[in-house]
Amino acid sequence: MAKVDFLTIPALGRLLRARRISAVELAERSLERLEQLGPGYNAVVHVLREPALAEARERDAELARGKDRGPLHGIPYGVKDLLAVAGAPTTWGASGYRNRLHQGDATVVRRLRRAGAVLCAKLAMVELAGGMGYRQAFATFSGPGRTPWDPTRWSGGSSSGPGAAVAGGLVPFAIGSETWGSIQYPAAFCGVTGLRPTYGRVSRHGAMTLSPTMDKLGPLARSAEDCGLVLAAIAGPDPADPTAFGRRFVPPGARPMRRYRIGILRGTLDRTQPEVRRNFDDSLEVLREIADVEEGLELPDYPWDAMAGLVLDAEAASAFEPLVLSGRVTRLTAPEDRVGGYAGQVVLARDYLRALRVRRPAAAALDRLLTRVDALAAPTLPTVAWPVEVALDQAYPEFPGGTSVAGAANLCGIPALFLMNGLGEAGLPTSLQLTGRAHSEASLLEIGMHYQARTRFHRQRPPGL
């Protein structure tokens, strides 16, 4: 069998269509790695062996009779365990939900099946996607996520399993979610490519609700091109999720090359690790081959993180009220999560509504800034992956990072692409972040593809794999 563990989606597709490998063989290989390597990264909650093989057999039969569902036909994948899959438990990372079954599939799962992808596993996550304010990696019943680059380091949260599973070559791509940082962190700590789509680009029907006005679903994969192929399959309107909009997403590839504009916020490199700064500077040199770079941009003056925090607190309190009222919250893994749901219960309506009201002019101001550029570039995170055993705020207190657009971007629902851009301290991945206007995923992916065509970081494997 061809060596397939770290191939991109188009490369796997070529092998499948050339009959050099079958969808069943691909699924078998993913299932084997999920079962053998997954536990070492605490990346897997539930391996879907029989359903995956049945799906793979169907995909092979279809190809044999000339039916090709497109680029994802026969490609294995995993989903963060906050997406409902009929017949399999959906745990949200919380021990109280370990055996809970949902009736149907999430829209994303249904669309990926329609596109021919083969679901192999439900992947681990921080309990309740971090909605209770966890402060440590030991915040899920499946154990702390470990990055394949060094299992003593955290794979990031809350999409810990999707990040580690892609980085470890367990699946070619995975679906994660982000409310504030949950694709960003695993993409950076696991050295994979992650895409946080525009709010509303992807239906959230069948996904756990943390913050109805901030939750997004998106892919983690081996390359920007792969992320685009996955997004094309899962994007689009959905009667079951009224926030999912109909604006069409066309993956990049066919459009002619143009010169891009990249902006850098003032202070973006402040208090970052030296290796992160060095790799970011190197990335900028690569980007200058395809883009004009404007430095010293200013983030509009709004209390971005305060707004994002307050909206998230209020909405999470509403989403998880039954858990708190029933007392089941006391069964969560991290002690701080057991008490993290109470304060949100008394957020005042006037404060929440004011945050929503101020979000509108703030988003307009952010959009005005972003009209000047195709993307804001920044280090995805100020440090490499944090040690698993250390409290999150104690990992690298000397490197808290500088000006960050993450809170503003998540509050306003604008997209970002995360790309590995080198190795930092202890041989761990560092990452580049590109943030753009709402609906600009195709441009971000194009820039990412040009960047990855000029570098090899996305092809680097963790040691020993």
Add this chain to the structure above:
Amino acid sequence: MNRRSFAESLALAALAPALGVPVESLRLRGAELTLDPASSVGPGPGEDESAASLALTLVEIIRLEYGSRLTPAELAGVAEQIQAGLDRADLIRRADRSHGV
């Protein structure tokens, strides 16, 4: 001091720093947690006092509803989170130039 009042004094000692008020200004009368307005060491006049009072009221709601599940230290942690939330709300209020529109 009996066991109950010892537990209450522990709770008040844990809550006071979280609320930014001196422990001497907190009173637990029956089932009610109050801020003593006559306390010579209470919070400053005006807005500070009102903010502390609001925080205290919100903590009291949590204590009344869920107090049986929370240790004094946990309740103090909740009080800190409530205060942090009110601080965030205050930052947003200062940035609100919409006049409610």
